[in-house]
Amino acid sequence: MPVPFHERVRHLLPSLIAENHRITSPASWQYNCIAWVVGKTDSWWWPIPGRFWPAWVAREETLEAFIAALATEGFSPCLSPELELGLEKIALYSMGSIPTHAARQLLNGWWTSKLGPNFDIEHSDLAAVAGGIYGTSAVFSSRAITDH
Amino acid sequence: MSLKTTAPTSLEAEFQSLAHQWREGCTLLSSTSAMVAHPAYQAIIELGQPVVPLLLRELEKEPVHWFEALKAITGEDPVSPKDWGNIPAMASAWLAWGRQRNLL
Numbered sequence: 001m002p003v004p005f006h007e008r009v010r011h012l013l014p015s016l017i018a019e020n021h022r023i024t025s026p027a028s029w030q031y032n033c034i035a036w037v038v039g040k041t042d043s044w045w046w047p048i049p050g051r052f053w054p055a056w057v058a059r060e061e062t063l064e065a066f067i068a069a070l071a072t073e074g075f076s077p078c079l080s081p082e083l084e085l086g087l088e089k090i091a092l093y094s095m096g097s098i099p100t101h102a103a104r105q106l107l108n109g110w111w112t113s114k115l116g117p118n119f120d121i122e123h124s125d126l127a128a129v130a131g132g133i134y135g136t137s138a139v140f141s142s143r144a145i146t147d148h
Numbered sequence: 149m150s151l152k153t154t155a156p157t158s159l160e161a162e163f164q165s166l167a168h169q170w171r172e173g174c175t176l177l178s179s180t181s182a183m184v185a186h187p188a189y190q191a192i193i194e195l196g197q198p199v200v201p202l203l204l205r206e207l208e209k210e211p212v213h214w215f216e217a218l219k220a221i222t223g224e225d226p227v228s229p230k231d232w233g234n235i236p237a238m239a240s241a242w243l244a245w246g247r248q249r250n251l252l
Binding site (some may be wrong): 035044049061116134 | 232
């Protein structure tokens with residue numbers, strides 16, 4: 001019997017358990033978490049030469065630059081990750097001040113994450129993928145839900 | 149992070165061992181910087197020019213992010229900036245580069 005995904009990555013994501021997530025896509029090297037939270041599956045976003053980064057946004061691994069990149073897709077900083085009617089929210093994770101990961105809130109209050117070159121998952125809360133290699137959710141952005 | 153030591157019988161075996169360690173090490177990473185900084189990725193770069201055909205062959209099988217290694221080893225970059233982040237297009241550019249040089 002194959003070892004479940006969350007057990008294989010326990011050393012990397014210690015809070016992920018069978019009950020707090022489900023896998024929702026095949027693995028892919030074509031897009032990452034930053035692309036995924038803004039609805040893209042055709043590009044890998046990272047602020048280094050050789051990966052997509054929005055024009056005019058600083059190519060630097062800082063939360064400020066990532067917030068600015070999300071702003072190009074209509075997201076603005078907000079204070080809380082709480083579910084709010086009519087708003088789509090993104091949480092940026094960091095280890096110290098270095099961004100590591102992003103997750104997007106779903107209408108039911110769960111979150112969706114692309115795990116590096118691995119799967120997309122839906123997880124019950126932000127803590128499910130915190131505490132390991134992604135560090136903690138540090139800042140939040142939101143935009144009005146429309147037909148994006 | 150430390151590299152597992154093996155007794156590779158050939159360059160290809162050494163490359164495959166390092167590539168496996170790298171894939172395992174970056175299985176959840178979005179950060180290209182962290183992927184490239186991984187010791188196994190750096191060790192692949194240190195293998196130098198002889199590993200280029202192996203990288204291209206791997207890239208042909210699956211568009212895994214070998215671009216930075218190829219760039220570091222060859223000193224070339226056939227990827228147009230307009231294709232940065234478009235992984236299939238980046239892979240195609242490198243594969244065309246390799247075919248032009250009979251490396252594939």
